[in-house]
Amino acid sequence: MKRLGLVFLLLCGCGPKNAPALPYAFAVYGDCRRFHKVHADLCEQMVLGGARFVLVSGDLVNHGEESDWVRFREITKDLRSRAAYLPAMGDHDGKLFAREFGLEKLYYDRVFDDIHVFVLDSTGRFREADQLAWLEERAAASRSLHKFAVF
Secondary structure, eight states, X not given: OOXXXXXXXXXXXXXXXXXXXXXXXXXXXXXXXXXXXXXXXXXXXXXXXXXXXXXEOSOOSSSOOHHHHHHHHHHHHHHHHHSEEEEOOOTTSOTTHHHHHXXXXXXXXXXXXXXXEEEOOOTTTTOOHHHXXXXXXXXXXXXXXXXXXXX
């Protein structure tokens, strides 16, 4: 039997009880650096599922080289054009990660109505005092009902 490794995909919906509007749909996955066909299939399902945003727990590419990122862009192009794509950096992603996503820092946050997402940089094992202070301040100030951290 062919071993594919672990791939995690979660399509979630959340919203207030008795809300007339459609619930939010978002997806969570990670470690998509190998098995490109599986990754492409996951991306297609996220598009079909109507994910409004996608949380990615890192290791988007295998070695962090430009050729890895070219393949990644091809696989995620449709998904990234339709949904906000919020990746955390993994230890395989390399120095091109920040450039790929236009990030000044490897930690950031985004708010989607009543959902606040904190994307953290775990590559330094959370030893950076600046990041932890930022997280504490932003999380304490957040008025969102739902808060998610991705790393």
